[in-house]
Amino acid sequence: AQSVTQLDSHVSVSEGTPVLLRCNYSSSYSPSLFWYVQHPNKGLQLLLKYTSAATLVKGINGFEAEFKKSETSFHLTKPSAHMSDAAEYFCVVSEYNNNDMRFGAGTRLTVKP
Amino acid sequence: SAVISQKPSRDICQRGTSLTIQCQVDSQVTMMFWYRQQPGQSLTLIATANQGSEATYESGFVIDKFPISRPNLTFSTLTVSNMSPEDSSIYLCSVKSTSGGYNEQFFGPGTRLTVL
Numbered sequence: 556a557q558s559v560t561q562l563d564s565h566v567s568v569s570e571g572t573p574v575l576l577r578c579n580y581s582s583s584y585s586p587s588l589f590w591y592v593q594h595p596n597k598g599l600q601l602l603l604k605y606t607s608a609a610t611l612v613k614g615i616n617g618f619e620a621e622f623k624k625s626e627t628s629f630h631l632t633k634p635s636a637h638m639s640d641a642a643e644y645f646c647v648v649s650e651y652n653n654n655d656m657r658f659g660a661g662t663r664l665t666v667k668p
Numbered sequence: 669s670a671v672i673s674q675k676p677s678r679d680i681c682q683r684g685t686s687l688t689i690q691c692q693v694d695s696q697v698t699m700m701f702w703y704r705q706q707p708g709q710s711l712t713l714i715a716t717a718n719q720g721s722e723a724t725y726e727s728g729f730v731i732d733k734f735p736i737s738r739p740n741l742t743f744s745t746l747t748v749s750n751m752s753p754e755d756s757s758i759y760l761c762s763v764k765s766t767s768g769g770y771n772e773q774f775f776g777p778g779t780r781l782t783v784l
Contacts, residue, residue: 589772598777599711599760645710649773656762656773658711 557582557648561659569667574618574633576662578646581627588629589647589656590620599645605629616640641666670695670763672776680782681751688747689779691761696741701762701773702734711760717744751783 562577580586590602603614610622620631629646646659671694681687691700702714714734717723723736737745748755761776 587772591775599775601772601774604772656713660710 557584557586557650557657559646559648559657559659561644561646561662563662564660565663565665567665567667568636570638571635574631574636574640574664576631576644576646576664578629578631578659579627580629580646580648582648582650584650587649588620588622589649590614590618590629590631591645591647592642593645593661594642602631602644636664636666638666638668640664670697670765670774672761672763672774674759674761674776674779676779677777678780678782680784682784683752685751686747686749687751687781688745689759689761689781691744691746691776693742693763697763697765698741699764700738700744701764702736702744702746703760703762703775705758705760705778707756714746714759748781751781753783756781756783 558581560579566576568574585607588605591599592602593599602618603612603620605612605622613619618631618633620629622629641664644662644664647656649656673692675690679687698718700717703711704714705711713726714729715723715725715736717736717738719738719741733749735747758778758780760778762773765772
């Protein structure tokens with residue numbers, strides 16, 4: 556079965572500096588990979604998704620992620636953090652032959668002024 | 669895409685009672701999912717609910733505790749039965765879209781449940 560590991564439970568950056576949220580996945584089939592963001596007391600919002608097309612995926616709010624099969628990674632990056640980026644981020648894997656998505660434990664991003 | 673609404677958005681319940689959460693989708697979908705997000709935790713899949721068949725429960729979740737209905741292609745309910753404080757969580761409804769051959773799931777806003 557598929558699974559994801561988010562390597563950092565908490566990441567803290569200063570406003571204007573780069574963001575890196577790390578995710579490794581395990582999958583027996585060609586996976587689909589997603590990043591979701593959850594702001595406090597808000598629902599889940601899809602940031603971006605990888606579905607076997609281009610390995611560098613651009614999402615909303617300036618985020619992007621690169622699918623690296625050799626490293627089984629799908630790290631999320633943003634060149635310059637904004638205060639509004641402070642939230643919980645979830646890496647998610649889904650196998651086309653499976654019917655569900657498996658969530659990572661989440662990474663809490665803190666952005667300092 | 670799919671727009672999902674849930675009722676209630678939040679509730680505070682007494683131990684031993686039951687709560688039924690409703691999930692309404694603005695389009696017909698085959699597959700619906702119910703997730704639980706315990707405080708400070710990630711999402712855990714409770715069950716998959718397909719219209720016209722019994723729900724499929726994940727390990728650690730049973731039908732007696734979390735009965736699910738799926739009467740049509742746009743609606744589902746999840747009941748949290750005989751509640752205890754450990755059931756305090758956010759419960760999320762989700763639907764799957766396979767348009768274009770790709771997996772994508774959309775999530776409802778969640779129901780925040782507090783059990784006293």
